[in-house]
Amino acid sequence: MRYLRLFFIQLKASLLVAMQYRLDFLIDLGLAILATSSALVPLLVLYGDRQTVAGWTWPQALLVVGFFNVLRGILNSVIQPSLQAVVEHIRRGTLDFVLMKPADAQFLVSTARFEVREVTDSLAGVGIIAYALSRLGEWPGPLGVAAAVLIVGCGVMILYSIFILVVGLAFVWVKVDNLSYLFMSLFDAARWPASVFRGAMAWVFTFILPLAVMTTFPALAVMNRLTPAALAQALLVTAVFLTLSRVAWLQCLRRYTSAGG
């Protein structure tokens, strides 16, 4: 309960900052629309040429793109800014001030900053999903929606864990901008239905960087096609990633010697 209250206090602080820059918000909205529509161009070219790609029709592939946008919005608004702030703390040695506070440090740093503006990306994603579903003409049942929401939640947790792991590396290497950039560039592949990727890449995107779980599974869920086994797989992968990141975080804190150390 206390953590929930802390969460809202931190969210409110970020909202106040965001509302100071209203013009920026509008610019970001425009950017999100441009980014979303320009990212659709390869798909448009592709589906201008044929009906299905790797078993996915145009509206079905749009669903994946929609979920990709939703996740990317959450990543850029909630996960990435806070963890960028941790890296700054580590570099300057100000992480000590966070560690001194009487609450869990991982919680505090993870909720420190929200880039409210980036949420526009998620909104665009919801719009795309709605459009794709209307094109499909087949609406998901309550079970499908619940499964999709659950799996998007899993996706967020996996992304969060990966970023905590990247921050863990910051304790060792200090500079990790390029690692998060590298991750973002790989994450971009989640825009495509997972069955497009074959061979080694399919393996990597299922087990090491579970992109399939993040965007293809929720798309399957709203199409009422997700098998219980796949759902179990998503939950399992999420649990593994969360445990891994928590252990890594605690290990890293133990070896953190602060700036003077």
Add this chain to the structure above:
Amino acid sequence: MSKRAVPWYDLLVTLFKVGFADAVAYRGEMFVWLLATNMPLIMLVLWSAVAAEAPVGRYGQREFAAYFLSTLVVRLLTGAWVVWTMNLEIKNGQLAMRLIRPVHPFWMFAAENVAAWPLRAVMAVPIGVAAVWMVGGQYFTRDLRQWALFPIAVLSAWLLNFSIMLVIGCLAFFWQSSFGAFEVWFRLYIVFSGYVVPVDLFPRVLQDALRYLPFRYLLAFPVETALGTISFTTALHDLARQWLFISLALAVAVVLWQRGVRRYEAFGG
């Protein structure tokens, strides 16, 4: 500006050496940055999977492989990051350190970016050789004139990229969130330069329009020169257009810079 004791080329060579030392010192970091240039590979896998079912336009699997590996090479060789440097230094005041030196900062930026070429080439050249070897020479041009033109096209593409980044970087003098402009530019670049879709798969009208826009001269033009999908005459025309855009961008950058620095000095007080 004080009278220089050393000739300008000595200055440039020194700047280049400093930049190169910097690049070598942070080679691990640079390697990760270069790894992040993986979009052509993802696009290659994607389009190959599509072409496995049936070719798209004139592109079968091998054509796509030749195309996207060339794209990767050209992208690695033409990368610049001056817009990030300028944005950061203008905002946190570090730019003042450059202004007191007796070289125009544009030259310093250029030297820093050019200094990364050797390391970038170490990565790009093997990819290029492997591409020709694996995909097969018949998917590339056999016209020696085109191969002679290719390095010129790549260097010019770098210069165009660099100049456009200078223009956008200068916007930071006038506008707090100028980096948004770069993001808009970059989104358009990704789509219309041939980075994710070969330009000749676009509808005819769009292809024609793109000849009058800068995007294709940053990437598609050198790539198509190497592949031989454009004729030598067309390539020469493209080169001329490329240089038109370079002169335009450089002229705008110089003007913006002069105005910006005037404001900046007044602002810094």
